[in-house]
């Protein structure tokens with residue numbers, strides 16, 4: 001991390017891998033299942049999840065890898081003709097399914113002009129060794145980052161939100177991924193029910209012990225149509241939803257506990273407004289970034 005940086009951000013991480021280039025992630029929506037949805041581990045999905053809340057409009061599920069890349073890239077390429085792209089397998093669990101089909105999908109993405117790497121979002125209990133060794137081979141030629149939904153480091157929380165895996169599983173998979181030579185990221189939700197502020201800050205310390213390169217923080221959002229939304233309406237007292245100001249403070253304290261080499265890619269999720277039951281903040285990630293930087297500079 002450069003001396004004048006308040007924390008390591010994703011743009012500088014990208015510029016280390018792609019010096020002098022503009023690189024943009026293109027979100028894809030191809031896998032439509034998770035073990036917590038298809039009955040392998042459950043049926044309702046994680047209680048907070050409505051997948052529609054994080055798929056962009058062009059990533060329409062019936063379209064092929066190539067079609068989705070074409071649409072996503074055309075969005076940016078007229079503005080920045082020399083831009084390069086990372087295919088971001090974002091929706092649901094992007095390593096869940098027949099391994100041979102998954103491999104074909106990743107290869108199709110890498111064969112698209114201008115695509116220089118993959119970012120694959122998945123669950124820690126869905127990374128078979130055979131796929132890991134395939135991705136490890138790809139990473140010798142391309143940028144490959146695997147992002148795991150850790151969400152919490154506390155097992156009682158993971159059970160409550162029906163994640164279907166433990167923190168031990170996250171640890172084991174992250175270590176296995178790192179040992180295969182792949183870059184690893186984690187996602188974490190701050191504000192899950194039953195967790196105190198101290199619990200949330202303790203996630204930073206536990207993640208510090210793991211070989212992750214990147215981290216995405218998300219505030220808990222109650223999304224309409226989820227199991228959590230139903231519970232929230234019946235038992236609002238079970239939830240503490242942060243104000244914008246409280247959340248900025250929490251992120252600042254979190255960053256101060258986090259290993260400084262971990263890249264923080266984002267602090268908040270921005271689901272479509274009409275899908276959010278609470279909290280209705282109305283600020284985007286970049287606005288939180290500014291507030292967090294300001295507070296890092298002015299508070300001790």
Ligand code: SF4
Pocket residue numbers: 033034036037044045046049050051091092093123149
């Ligand atoms: S959070 Fe991820 S794993 Fe859980 S139901 Fe949603 S897409 Fe599936």
